[in-house]
């Protein structure tokens with residue numbers, strides 16, 4: 001813990017003064033352009049990967065970068081999505097999975113989660129991706145896990161479109177959805193291309209979209 005506190009002291013001495021003007025502007029307002037939904041995994045840092053500053057990204061992180069489909073008892077993720085889209089009026093939503101995801105590995109390898117009932121229940125929101133992935137052939141377990149990471153992003157892109165605020169924003173042509181998979185070892189990103197239904201290198205295809213108006 002001491003290293004975290006020392007990190008804060010370093011922030012206060014160096015990083016904060018360098019951005020004093022930015023933080024003054026942000027003191028009473030925010031207007032992030034994007035909602036970024038990623039896994040809680042410590043190795044995927046949205047602001048680092050996208051080189052964004054404070055105020056740029058509205059972020060939701062949870063195990064498995066999951067967005068529960070909308071229902072009669074919406075939870076914290078649903079509330080955050082609604083606030084980002086309806087109140088902050090973000091123009092883009094990124095759902096970002098990643099390589100070596102523990103949640104997706106558990107799903108793809110049918111790991112018993114009886115000792116983690118909350119995780120097991122939460123991962124049910126990835127069921128449509130799991131069922132599709134199970135029906136396919138995979139050369140080995142790592143390939144199956146990698147495919148599950150991608151199928152989960154596709155499943156969550158579908159889930160988020162059940163949210164009224166997102167449906168309305170798509171109808172009004174003011175939001176675009178992006179489905180990404182970040183590779184921890186290489187730092188690369190694969191993005192879902194709605195024209196082909198495949199993931200392609202974002203670096204070579206910077207204009208690909210998952211769902212656009």
Ligand SMILES: [Zn+2]
Pocket residue numbers: 039040041063064065098100101102103104
């Ligand atoms: Zn993960």
